[in-house]
Amino acid sequence: MVAEDSERAEIIRFWRAVELFSPQSVKAVSRERRVFKVKPGQPLPWEPDHELGRIRLRPEQAWRHVVYVGVYPMESVFEVLSRVFTPDADSFDERPNGESALAAFVVSGEGRPLIGSEVLSSCAWATGRVLHPGPGTPGWLSGFDATRTEFSADFEDLMAADEDDEWAKRLRRRGHEVGRPIFTDELEKCRDLAAELTGVETALQPVEIRVQSQVVTKRKAYGVDGHDFLNSFIVDDLAKVAERAETGAIGGALEKYLRPDAALDTSRRVDVQKNLDTVQRATAPDQVPLGRWPEKSKYPLALSQQLAVGSALSMQGHAAVFGVNGPPGTGKTMMLRDLIAALVVQRACRLADLTRPEDAFTGQKYTWKTGDWTRVVHEWIPELTGFEIAVVSSNNGAVENVTHEIPAADSIDDAWREAAAELDYFPSIASALLTVDEEDNDAEEDNDAEDDEPASPEQAWALIAARLGNKRNRSSFVDAFWYRKPESLPGIDDDDDPLAGLSAEDVAQCGMWTILKSYERSTPSSTWDDAVAEFRKTLDEASVIQADRERAHANLARKTRLDNDLRQARDAQSQAKQTETELRERLNQVERTAQSHQEQREHHVQRRVEHHQFQPGLMQWLLTLGKAMREWREQDRKLAAKVTAAEEALNSTYDELAQITREVELASHATAAARQTTQRCADELATVTAALSRARAELGDFFPDTDWWSDRNRRELGALWTDPAWNDARTEVFLAALRLHKVFLEHVPTQMRQSLHGMADILGGEAPRDLPEDAALTAWRSLFFVVPVISTTFASFARLFSHLQQEALGWLLIDEAGQATPQAAVGALWRSKRAVVVGDPLQLEPITTLPFRAEQAIRTDHGVDEQWLTSRTSVQRLADRLTLLGTWLPSDDGQIWVGSPLTVHRRCDQPMFDIVNAVAYDGLMINGTPPSKATEFAEMHPVLPASKWIDVVSDQSQGHWIPEEGRQLDRILNALIRLDVDMSEVMVIGPFRDIARHIERREDDYPGLTAGTVHTAQGKQADIVILVLGSDPQRPGARRWAAQKPNLVNVAASRAKRRLYVIGNRSAWAEQRHFDILARHLPHAPPQ
Template identity: 50%
Template sequence: MFGPQKVDPPDRERQMFMARPGQPLPWEPDHDLAGWRIDRDQAWRHTVYLGIYRRADVFDVLSQVFEPDQDSYDERPGGDSAIAAFLVGEDGRALLNSEVLSSCAWATGEVHRSQGCGPDWLALLQDAELDFSAEWRDFVTDEVFPGDEDTPPQYVPRVLDFADLMRCLEIAVGAAGTSAALSVTDIRIQSQIVARRNADSPGGHDFLNSFIMSDLALVAEQTAKDDIGAALRDYLRPATEIPTGRRVDVRDRLDHVLAGTAPRAVPSGRWPSNPAHALALNQQLAVITASGLLDTTGLIGVNGPPGTGKTTMLRDLIADLVVTRAQRLAALPEPSGAFTGQRLSWRTGERKRVIHPWNPNLTGFEIVLASTNNGAVQNVTDEIPAADAIDESWQEHAAEVDYFTDIATALLAPGPKAEPGKTPAAEDPHGWALVAARLGNKANRSRFVDNFWYHKPIDPAADDAWHGMWSVLKTYEQTPPDSTWAAATEEFRTAEARVEEVRAERAAVYQSLDHRSGLVAGVAGQRQAVAEAGQRADAARARREDAVDAERVHKAEADRIALARQAETEQAARDRLAVAEDVIRERTALIERLSTGRRATAERKVQSYEREAADRWTAHEAHQDDPPGWGEIVRTLGGAKRKWSRKDKWLAKQVAAAKQELTEAHQELGAVQTEIDAAQRDVDAAAYEVESVQRMLTAGIPVPDVYHEPLVTARRAVAVADEELTSTVHAHADATSKLQALEEELAVLDGRLADAAAALGRHYPDTAWWQDRERRELAALWTDAEWNTARSALFLAALALHKAFLRHLPTEMRQNLQAAMDVVNGEAPRDADDEAVLAAWQSLFFVVPVVSTTFASYARLFGHLGREALGWLLIDEAGQATPQNAAGALWRTRRAVVVGDPLQLEPITVLPFRAEQAIRREFDVDEQWLTSHTSVQRLADRLTSLGTWLPGDDAPTWVGIPLTVHRRCDQPMFGIVNAVAYDGLMIDGTAPAAGERFAATYPTLPVSKWIDVPGNAAQGHWIPGEGVQLDRILRTLATLDFDMSDVMVIGPFRDIARQVQTRSRRYRGLVAGTVHTAQGKQADIVVLVLGSAPDRPGARRWAASKPNLLNVAVSRAKHRLYVIGDHQAWSPLPYFKVLATKVPRTDPI
C-alpha cells in the first residue's frame, strides 16, 4: 500500500509533459505530437497523472506520526508519484475503467487524519475508490441516452481540456483525502505509441499502486480456502515448523556432497559452454538439487555471492530441463501424442482461436525467470540466447541446429519497440538460439509479439531476411518435414546414448570408489582383526604357559603325595608281612597243639564210642533176632513178651545213648578239626600274604596314582588353553589370509582407480579433494571434457528435436501460439477458458523455454493462471525482493529455485521502520514478514536443507547451497568482500590473465586506493571536496581514452547519486548512482564516493550497520577500486575498518 510506483519527471524526449494552463495538451492539434508521423496501425495513448507529490513527503508524514528511532537512519525514497491517474485516447477522450486512485496517497491521508492505522483500512480504501470512480466518470462523460426501465443510460466520454483535468484533480484530492497531508498541484501526461487495435482498451492498468497488491489479495483468498501449492505452502511455513535438524552443512559434510554429485545424479543436459570448463562443485550441487525437484514440488534456495556464477548455474538447469522434456518427446511413437486430442477455443472479436491441450507428461517444464530488478531479469534473458553465451567450439553445431537464431537475434535488439521489417544491425547483439525472451511489462510484451510472431522482412529475397514464427510455421505447413519423426527421435536417442555410455563409465568409477571406501574400511578392519586375533593368540599362548606352569607345580605336589603314599604302602606291606609271619607261627603252633591234644583225645573218644555203639547195636540186634515165641508167650501169659519188650526198650535206649555219645564225640572232633582247619587257612592265607608281599617287595612298590584336585583343575585349564590356542592360531591365520586377499583386491582396484584419476584429473575425488577446499570446490566431479561434450551435444539435440516437432505439427503449434500471442498481448478474453490459456502458455514455453518478468508485471502476465499452473520459477536477485513480492508467482508455480544473496543489497522499503512495526502489530503479522528485516532469499534459505552458516547481525545465518568460487574481482576487492561478508566462504577463482592485461594496457593507472578527503564542508551528504577528486579521476581516465561504460561511480546516499549522475552526461556510458543502481552490474573501475554530512553520524552508522552496502559496492570492481571519503570518519566503522586495512590511504591528488 505504501509502495507507489514512480512517475517520471517531465522529459519531452520521453514524451512526459507537464500540463500547464494556456499550453496545448498532447492530444490537442497544436501540440508537438500532432506533427509526429506514426504507422497506420499505431496510435497515441496518454496517461494522465493527477496530483504529483514527492514520495519523500509520504515518508515524512509517516515519520511524524510514528516517531522514528533516533539511533537509526532511514533514507527517504526518491522520485514522485501521483494521487490518481487515467488513460486518454488519441481523440482526447478518457478511457472509461482506466481510472486509478493511489492507495498510498489515500493511506497517507488516512494516517495523517487518524494519527495511526486501523484494521478497517481495506474496506475504507475500497469505498474511496468507488467514490472516485463514480464522481470521475460522471464528470468526464456526457449522458447521450438517458435510458428507461429496460435500458441503462449510456455515457460517452467527452474531449478533455486543461480545466477538465484540474477538475479531475480536485475529484482525486477529495477522494484520497490528501489535502492536509500532501501538497499536490501538478498534472503530468505520459504519451505512448501503442498498437491501434489496443489503443482504446483500458487494459487493466494500475499506474500508481503496488503492482502486487491485487495479486496478494487473490493469493490470500485462495490460501484461506487451502487452495495452495507446495512451493507457496513451504514458503509460508512458520519458522517453528522448519525441520532444522535435517540441515546439512556442505562445508563440513563432504560425504553428502560426494553422494549428492554422483554420476547418476549429474543432469543429462548441459549448456554449450567450453567442455573443459566444468561447473564449480557447488554450482553442480545446486543444479542437481534443483533438477531433483522435477519429480516433486517445492523450492530451494541458492546463495550466490557476487561473481560466483549464478547465471552459469541457471543455464545448466535450463539445459537439463529442455533435455528432460525432449526425452519425453522422443518417447512418443508419433508427434501427435504430444496433445490430448481435445480442442479448446475462444473468440477475440471476430477471431476464433483454436487451442490443442498438451499431454500432461510434456508439461511442467515452463520456466519463468523473475525478479524485482528489471535489469537483473533482462541481463539473464539477454545473456542466455546471445551468441557469446555459448563457447566458440559449439558455434558451428548450434548453427547447424539453427534453433530460430534470427528470431533470437531480433529479440536481443536494443530498440524500445518493434520495427516491422527491420533487419537487426550488424552491431546489435546476435543470438544463437531462441531459448529465452523478455516479457513482463507491456512494452516488452508488445515488442516480443511483434518480433517473435508477426515479423516479416521488407525484402524477403534479401540475404539477411528473416521471418517471425507465424511465417515459419506457415512455411512448415506448406513443406513436408526433411525427415521422419522416427529419424528425428533416433538422432536424439543417439546423443542420449552417448551421454549414458559415459555416465555408465563414470558411475563404474564412482561405484569402485564407493567399493574402495568399503574395501579400505574392510582392510583397516581386517588389519585390526589380524592384530586382535594375534593378540588373542598371544594371550591364549600366555594363558597356556601359565596353565602348564600351574600344572607343573601341582604335579610336583601330586608326586610328593604319591611318593609318600608309596612309602606308606611299602611300610604297610612290610607290616602285613610281619603280621602274616606271626600268624603262620601262631597258627602252626595252634594246629600242632590241637592235633596232638584235643584232636587226639576226640579221636579216641570217637573210637571208643563207636565200639560201644556197635556193641550195643549188636546186642540190640541179637535181642531183636530172639523174641519169645508164641508158645512161650502163651505159656507165660505174655510175661515173656513183656519181659522181652522191657529189655528191648532198654537195649534201644542203650543204643540211642551210645549214638548220642558218638555224635557228641564226633562233634567235638569236628570242632577241633574246624579250629585246625581255620588255623590252617589262616596259615595258608598268611603264607599267601607273605608270598604276595614278598613278591611286591621284590618287584618294588609302584608309585600310586594320586587324585590331586588342584592338579586335575590345572590339567583341565591346560586342555582349555590348548583348545583356545589352537582356535586363536587358526583364527589369526584365517584373518591374515583374508587381509592378504583384501589387500590384493585393493591393490587391483587402486590400479584401476589410478587410471581413472589420471583420465578425470581434477574431476576425480582423490585424497586432495577431501583435504584441500580450494582444490575441491573449483571444479565439479566427474564432468570432464568428454562427458561435458556429450551432455552439451545432447542439449543441442534436444533443441533440434523440439524444432523437428514444430516441423511435424506446424498447424497445431501455429494455432496454439497464435492464442499465446493473444494472452501475451493482453487480448485474450477475460473469460477465456483457464485450460485453454494454460495450453497456450505451455505452447510458448515449448518453443521458448524461458521467459522473464519482474514481479511487478507477473500478475498481469499470468493473471489467467491458477495454482501450480507453471512448472518452474527461477527468482534472481532474491535478496532484494520483499517476501510479499514472490507470493503470487509461487502460488502459480510447482517448483522454485531462489537465487540471491542476503549479504548484498536488501529489499528497498518506503516505510520508516517504526511505521512498519505499527502496521504489523495492528494486523497481527509475525515479525518475520517485515520487509525491512527479511527477503525472498532469506525465506527460501531457511527451507533449504543443503547449505552453510554465514555471519549474521546477531547470530549466524543459514543460507542455501552456497556458490563459492568467485571469478570477477582482482585483489584487494576479493579479499575485502570475502572478509567483510562471507567469513572466508568464497574461493578466488579469478584468472590472473585479465588483470595482467588490464595493468599492461593502463600501466599509469594507480593501484586501488582510498583518497582521504576530510569532510569539512557538505551539501547534504555530498562533500564538494570529494567531487573534486572524482573529477580528477574521470579526467585522467578520459585522457587515457578509457571506455567509460567500464567505469562506475557510486555512493551510499541519494545526494551523492544526484551529483555523480551529472558526470554521466559529460562522460558517455558512465554508470553513476547509488550503490543500489550497481546491483547486478560490474565494471573494470569502481569509484566509491562515501560522502555523508559531518554532523550526521547516524547516516554513516546506517551505511556500516551491515556488510551489504560495502559488499555490493566493492564487488562491482573487477580491476580497480578508488574510494573517496573521510578516512578518519569512516575507517573505525564496522566493515569499513576492513576496507581501510586492505586499501592504502593516500592524500588528495
C-alpha cells in the same frame, strides 16, 4: 479452514497493506519524453493548437494520453508518516525520491477519457488513512477497494458522454466505453474528487496535473487493458493469493516460504564448509545431470556451482524452495544455464518415450473466439509438463542480463558453434528477439512517429529464452517470435499463399507461424524413430561415461570400506593366531600334565603291586593277632586311594586334553579363515586401488584425491568427475535434446501452430479475460515447449500469468533475490511448484518506502510476527532459512544462515576481492579471477594509479554533497579522459541521493559514464569504480546509517573489476564499521 491457513493469509494481507504505500513514479515534465504540465489557458495535448499537432503520424498510428491529476512529491508522504510515527533521534531514513499522483486515467487522441482506465492512488488513500482515522483505530488500513470503486463510479458520472454522442455510441458498439471530449475543467474536477476521497488535500497539496503522450497503433487506441499507472503492481495479486491461502489453496512452494522460523527443523541443516562427506555425496556422478550447456569442456562448473545444480534438480517431483547464496562474480548465470540444460534433457527423455509424436497430446482441445477466428489449443500429457522455467527478478537489469546471456551467441564456446549451427534451433527468431530487446532498451516509451534507426542485429545461437513481462515486451515478442516476416523476402505479401516463393532459407528467417506452416507442407527431416534413436544413442554414450565415473565414485567408498575391512581382517587374523597359539601352548601344558598324571598313576600302581608282594602270611597274622594284616590292609587302602586319585586326575586331564584339542582345531580353522579373509580383502583392495589409480590418471584434477580434502582452494576451484570427455558427451546430449524438440515440431506442426497462435492472442491481450485456466495453461505449456525459459520482473509477473493459478509452472528461478522485498515473490511462488532462489543477502537489501515505525504499526494491526517485516527480510533470506545445505556467515545480530553458497569469485582484482571477502563473507570466497586480467589492464593503462582513497576534508556541504569531493571527482574523470580510458567502463556511485543528483549530471559531460546511487549499481560492473562518499558533516547519523551493515561497502567494492577510487573524509568514515576495512585495504592519498 485451519489456523495455519488463516495465519499465512494474514501475513500476505500485511504485506499488501505495506504495498499500498508503494506507488509508481510519474515521469518528470519533459518535451523530449512528451510529458507536459497542464497550465490554465494553454491547449491540452489532444487539442489542435498543441505542439503535438505538428507531428505527422503514420496511417496506422494514433495518439494516446495518460493524465495524472494531483501530482505530489513522495517526500511529502514521508513527512506525513514521520510526523505520525516519530523516528528515533539517531535514526536515518533516506527520503524517497520522485513524484506520484492522486489519480490517473487514459484519454484518446481526440480527447475522450477511456472509461475503466481510471486509477486511484492507494498511497494517497493510505496516507489519508494515517491522518484519519489514524493507526490507533482497528482496521485503519481497510477499505481501499470500496473507495476506488466509489472513485470509478464518480469518474464515470463526471466524464460520461452525452446521450446523443454518435461517436461514443459507435465506439460502444465496438466494445469501447468512452466519455465526452474533456478540457482542463474536467481534469481539475477529477483532481478535486480524488483529493476529497483520499483526504490529503492539505497534507500533500496535490495541485499539478500532468499528461504523458504516447504513439500507439490505432487498434490499441481505445483499449483498456486494466494497467495500473499509479499503484504497486502486485497489490491486487496479493489480495487474490491471500484469499486463496485462506482456503488452503496455497501450493507447496508458497506454503514453505511462509513457514514461521519456529516451525523449521534447523537441526537438519548441513554446513557444506565442514561436512565434506555430504558435499562429495551430493556431487557424485549420479547427481550430475546428463545435459550440459555448451561451455568450454575444460572449464566445468566449480564445486559449489555443481553442488547447487545437483541439489536443485533433486527437487524434481515435489514442491520445494532452494536458496543459493550467489555473491557477485560467482557464476550465477553459468549455474542457471546448466540447470536449464538439464531440464531440457529431462523433457527430451520423456519425449523419447513416445511411440508417436501425436501421443504428446491427450486429445482434449480447448477453444475460444478471437474476433472472427476460433483458437484451438491442444492439451499436453502430464508426463511432458512441469518443465516450464520462469526467470524472475525485481531488477529489470537482472532479467535482461539472464535472458540475454542464455541465447546470445557468445554464451557458448567456439568449439560448439558448428554443432549449434547444424542444430539450427531457430537462431534467426532468437536473434530477432535480442535485437528487439536492444531497441526497447534504447527507445523511449513514447516512440517518435519518425522511423528509428534499426538496432544492429545481435546474434543468438538458439531460441532458448525470451524476455516478456510488460505489455511492450509482450507485443515485441509476439511480433518477432510469431509474426516476423522480413519485408525483403519474395512473395511475403501474398495473402493467398504467405509461403509463395520462399525457400527453406527464407522460411528460417521468418517467425514461428511461417516456420510451422512450412512444416505442414513438407516432410520432416527425420522419422520419429530415427530421431529418438539418435537422441538415445547420444544419451547412452554419456551414460556409459557416467557409469564409469559412478564406478570410480563407488570404488572410493568401496576402498574406504575395504581399508576398514582389511584392517579388521588383519586384526581378526592376528587375534585368531594368538588364540591358536595360546591354545596350543595350553594343549602342550595339558599333555605334560597328563604325562605327569600317567606317571603318578603308574608309580602308585607299582607301589601297590609291590605292597601286595609283602602281604602278611598266616603265621604273621597269628603271631600279631591280626595286627600285621590290619596294618597291611590299611596301607593297601591308602595305596588304592592314591591309584584311584591318580586315575581320576588322569581321566580329567584326558577330558581337558580332548576339549583343548578340539579348540585348537577350531582355532586353526579360524586362523585359516581369517588368513583367507585378509587375503581376499587385500586382493579386492588391490583391485580397487588399481582401478582408482587408473581413474586418477584419467581424471586428474577432477578426481577427489587426498589434496581435495585438505586444500580448500584446490577443492573449490575444481570440479569432481566432470572431465572434458564427459562434458563433451553431456553437451552433445543437450544439443541432441534440442534437436529432438525441433523434430517433434516438424511432426506435429498443426497442433503446435494452433496452440501457439492461441498463446500469441494471450500475450497480445486478444484472448478473453475470462479464459479458463486449463486453456491458458495449455497454451503457455506450448510456448515453454518451444522457448524453455521465459523471463519477467515481479512487477509484471501477475499480469503476464494472470490466467494461471496455484502450481501451474514447474520451475521458478529468482535472480537477485537479496534485493527483492518478501512480498514481491508471493504471486510467482504461488503459481510455481518449485523455486530456485539466487541472490545475496549481503549485497543491497530491498528498498522500502515506509519508515520502520509505520510498518510496525501496520504489522501490529495485522497481528503477525516481526520476522515478516519487509524492512527486516528479503526473498533471499526467507528462502535461505528453508535450505538444508548451506553455511553460516557473520551478520550484525550474530550469524546468518545462507543457502548453498557459490564461493569462487571471478570478477575483481585486488584489493577489491580482499575487501568484500573481509567485509561480508568472513573469508568464505575463493579468488578465481585470472591474474592475466590485471596484467592486460595494466598494459593497456600503464600510468593509471592503483586503487586508493583520496582523502578530502571539508566542512562545506550541500546536504550530503561535498563540493570539494566533486572537484576531486572531476579531476579524476578528466585524467581518465586524457588517458584514453573508455568511459563506458567507468562507474561513479555514492551512498546518498544528494550525491547521485550531482554525479548524474556528469553523464552528459562524459558520454558512456554510469552514475547514480550505490543501489543503481547493483547487478552492474565496470573496470573503474569511483565511490564518492559525501555526507553532511553536521549529520553523523547518515554515516552510521550507511555503515550499519556490510552491504553498501560490499556492493560498491564488488562493482570494481580493476580499480576502486574512494573520495571522502577518510578519518570520519574510517571510524565506521566496514568502512574501517575499506580504509585499511586502500592506500591513503591527499587531494590533487
